[in-house]
Amino acid sequence: DAKTTQPNSMESNEEEPVHLPCNHSTISGTDYIHWYRQLPSQGPEYVIHGLTSNVNNRMASLAIAEDRKSSTLILHRATLRDAAVYYCILYGGSQGNLIFGKGTKLSVKP
């Protein structure tokens, strides 16, 4: 499974946008970019995923670089409830596995 690199931690103010970066320079052509987050004392939850094009859903947006070697998860207006560890994962499909790295711990200040 290809590796991803994320900053260990980031801080944000409440109601401001947050951009969480992820580098994946060894991504293969068939790898999807998945993002999950883990709130304190809970199991991870799916946030968003994409292949080549930018993606939006009710939780976040995913911006994917043209060469696919990096991506950015965008939370448009951070809330206190968004404080969590965010994981960027390359997923090769149904025969692959979700391999978690250390992720980025996001703190949100009121």
Added chain:
Amino acid sequence: EADIYQTPRYLVIGTGKKITLECSQTMGHDKMYWYQQDPGMELHLIHYSYGVNSTEKGDLSSESTVSRIRTEHFPLTLESARPSHTSQYLCASSESVAGSMNTEAFFGQGTRLTVV
């Protein structure tokens, strides 16, 4: 809301006891996973299954074993618990459609195991 359940949520047990952590999902997912996570640390994949009668070891070696007799049920067993097994165990499931890249995984709430 995810339909995947783990029991118990918390378990404190003595060394040498046999334990089984339960995981059930009602989504009809073929693929299921077990992860182990120590406090403040990353998740490590210890077991996974592609479907009934399929079990595979994950990236992290574990003394636990799993079985998959029914699609919806993926229990994890420790034959003889030790303090080194103290950790949180998370179960997950996802669809496993050949050729599909569009598979979101759903996680249970986890079982926090303490072996004393």
